[in-house]
Amino acid sequence: MAKLLDKQRYKCALAAMQTVQAIDRAIPVLHSGPGCAQKLSDGTGSSGYFSPNIFPCTSINEKDVVFGGVKKLHSTIDNALKVIDADLYVVLTGCIPEIVGDDSGEVVSEFADAEKPVIYAPTAGFKGNNYKGHEQVIDAITDQFLEKAEARRKGFVNIWADVPYQDLYWLGNIRELENLLKEIGLTPNTIFGYGRGIENIKNIPYAEFNLLVSPWVSLKNVKKMEKKLGIPYLHYKTLPVGAFETSKFLREVGKFAKLDESKVEEVITQHEKYYYYLIERYADLFLENRVINKQFSVVADAQYALGITKFLTNDLGLVPAKQFIVDDTPKEYREDIAAEFKNLNYGLEAEAVFETDSYKIHEAIKEHDYHGYPLVLGGYYDKEITEDLKGNFLNISWPVRDKVVFDDFIVGYTGGIRLIEDIYTVASQRFN
Amino acid sequence: MSYLIAVASLDEKNVDLSFGAAEGFHVYSIDGLEIKKIGYRKLEENKEPNLNNSVQKKISDSLPENVECSERPQCGSGKGCGSGCHGAGGLLPKVELISDCRSLVCKKIGFQAQKQLEQKKITSFDVDCSVNDALTKISAYFDKIDRHISLRKDGV
Numbered sequence: 001m002a003k004l005l006d007k008q009r010y011k012c013a014l015a016a017m018q019t020v021q022a023i024d025r026a027i028p029v030l031h032s033g034p035g036c037a038q039k040l041s042d043g044t045g046s047s048g049y050f051s052p053n054i055f056p057c058t059s060i061n062e063k064d065v066v067f068g069g070v071k072k073l074h075s076t077i078d079n080a081l082k083v084i085d086a087d088l089y090v091v092l093t094g095c096i097p098e099i100v101g102d103d104s105g106e107v108v109s110e111f112a113d114a115e116k117p118v119i120y121a122p123t124a125g126f127k128g129n130n131y132k133g134h135e136q137v138i139d140a141i142t143d144q145f146l147e148k149a150e151a152r153r154k155g156f157v158n159i160w161a162d163v164p165y166q167d168l169y170w171l172g173n174i175r176e177l178e179n180l181l182k183e184i185g186l187t188p189n190t191i192f193g194y195g196r197g198i199e200n201i202k203n204i205p206y207a208e209f210n211l212l213v214s215p216w217v218s219l220k221n222v223k224k225m226e227k228k229l230g231i232p233y234l235h236y237k238t239l240p241v242g243a244f245e246t247s248k249f250l251r252e253v254g255k256f257a258k259l260d261e262s263k264v265e266e267v268i269t270q271h272e273k274y275y276y277y278l279i280e281r282y283a284d285l286f287l288e289n290r291v292i293n294k295q296f297s298v299v300a301d302a303q304y305a306l307g308i309t310k311f312l313t314n315d316l317g318l319v320p321a322k323q324f325i326v327d328d329t330p331k332e333y334r335e336d337i338a339a340e341f342k343n344l345n346y347g348l349e350a351e352a353v354f355e356t357d358s359y360k361i362h363e364a365i366k367e368h369d370y371h372g373y374p375l376v377l378g379g380y381y382d383k384e385i386t387e388d389l390k391g392n393f394l395n396i397s398w399p400v401r402d403k404v405v406f407d408d409f410i411v412g413y414t415g416g417i418r419l420i421e422d423i424y425t426v427a428s429q430r431f432n
Numbered sequence: 433m434s435y436l437i438a439v440a441s442l443d444e445k446n447v448d449l450s451f452g453a454a455e456g457f458h459v460y461s462i463d464g465l466e467i468k469k470i471g472y473r474k475l476e477e478n479k480e481p482n483l484n485n486s487v488q489k490k491i492s493d494s495l496p497e498n499v500e501c502s503e504r505p506q507c508g509s510g511k512g513c514g515s516g517c518h519g520a521g522g523l524l525p526k527v528e529l530i531s532d533c534r535s536l537v538c539k540k541i542g543f544q545a546q547k548q549l550e551q552k553k554i555t556s557f558d559v560d561c562s563v564n565d566a567l568t569k570i571s572a573y574f575d576k577i578d579r580h581i582s583l584r585k586d587g588v
């Protein structure tokens with residue numbers, strides 16, 4: 001039976017156009033209805049050299065449903081190559097062409113000899129959400145663009161984290177992960193954001209290993225790269241936020257890369273010293289138990305729900321209530337991810353709930369006894385309910401209306417401090 | 433339930449006429465997937481619109497043959513009247529002529545004519561293919577829609 005889903009927290013797979021947009025000088029070429037692109041281009045911070053308003057689109061209509069849209073796709077790609085100066089053209093298909101059976105792959109293959117690379121990712125909305133669409137784009141790059149390298153470079157590491165634009169801190173986070181890796185002596189390679197692009201994509205096959213920092217998104221991608229390009233991967237499930245997880249993260253990466261342990265420890269010590277210096281300075285704020293809420297819930301995708309839950313529990317000593325994972329995590333990963341929520345310091349455990357329906361999430365928040373006012377870190381949809389319960393709310397996941405993020409981040413030591421600043425800013429306002 | 437489709441074609445084999453250039457339409461009756469020709473409807477002479485002014489007539493006459501059809505004044509593009517429309521105002525006689533049809537197939541069609549057909553719930557298809565191909569595809573499409581079955585190629 002058809003089911004109603006109230007305020008879901010993701011977009012359809014075609015929103016992978018944001019993943020493409022995050023690659024500098026890459027342009028999505030959409031094979032979809034005109035409305036698809038329009039409703040998916042809500043991203044703040046998405047104007048610039050290519051903005052969603054100029055993405056080439058076949059704008060298919062009823063005629064193409066009846067007669068097929070491949071001719072239009074062909075001419076759209078052809079003209080995009082002529083009038084748009086890009087480094088990479090990624091054809092993305094929406095629902096209609098996939099339903100009526102346009103062979104878009106075939107059309108794209110006719111451009112194999114084009115001067116610039118043209119690749120194709122099937123991203124029909126009915127196949128899944130934009131987390132999966134993101135994976136499709138990276139798979140398309142691996143399948144259609146990359147070749148195995150003869151030799152790989154020692155210490156050269158590809159980093160993969162979560163989905164650009166869907167994750168409001170995507171740019172800052174990936175840069176901070178790069179910085180952390182540099183500090184322990186590795187050379188990071190990423191493909192998203194300013195100053196990265198086609199050259200970084202070309203460099204992917206030379207990596208010593210892939211580092212995936214995400215509970216599940218892109219696991220499929222790094223597995224494919226392992227198979228096709230022979231690149232092993234380290235899957236680090238928890239986004240490291242704050243000192244505890246970041247130190248653990250650096251040790252594990254160091255071990256995997258067979259780095260000099262003392263060098264890694266040196267970096268960790270330096271960071272921790274400063275981190276705890278800051279924490280100590282504000283000890284009175286932390287100890288003032290009127291200020292902060294006793295229990296918290298995170299409503300976010302698996303990456304943020306897990307990363308932030310661990311941070312608030314392990315570093316800040318807060319008590320986790322139910323945590324809501326809203327990215328429609330594929331069933332095969334759920335057990336593993338739920339187990340991670342049981343793996344907290346101080347013998348604490350959190351219950352992870354995989355739920356995409358905001359109504360049900362809000363009912364669960366209302367029912368739970370937070371032993372006072374709740375602290376909710378979630379999407380803008382959760383603001384009202386938190387305010388009804390007189391709780392404190394911080395907008396850290398999609399949809400984002402309460403915050404403007406240029407290149408801020410929550411990852412690492414510094415990211416943890418930023419998140420503390422944000423949380424306590426909200427919490428202290430109550431007493432002004 | 434059967435319905436009608438109007439086709440603009442000179443040789444009845446290929447969809448080779450634009451909406452504006454057509455002086456009449458071949459009309460087919462469709463029942464499910466069955467296609468039956470039922471006749472040819474010609475635009476009556478007196479239904480030809482009076483030219484608003486001779487200047488437009490001149491413009492239209494002086495257009496070279498290779499001008500894109502939709503740019504030609506007679507295509508219902510709203511730019512003027514050559515041989516088949518009232519310009520920006522009024523209902524096109526050709527639209528009236530086929531107002532009992534569910535669909536129109538022609539080689540090209542201008543924006544205004546398309547909108548007028550739309551208003552009469554007539555779906556227009558501007559295609560470059562054989563009449564048979566067009567009718568087969570359109571009837572298969574309407575058949576699926578009418579029977580509420582998926583448009584997926586494999587029909588599931």
Ligand code: SF4
Binds near residue numbers: 014036096123125
């Ligand atoms: S779900 Fe399909 S039709 Fe809707 S926006 Fe996405 S691609 Fe377009």
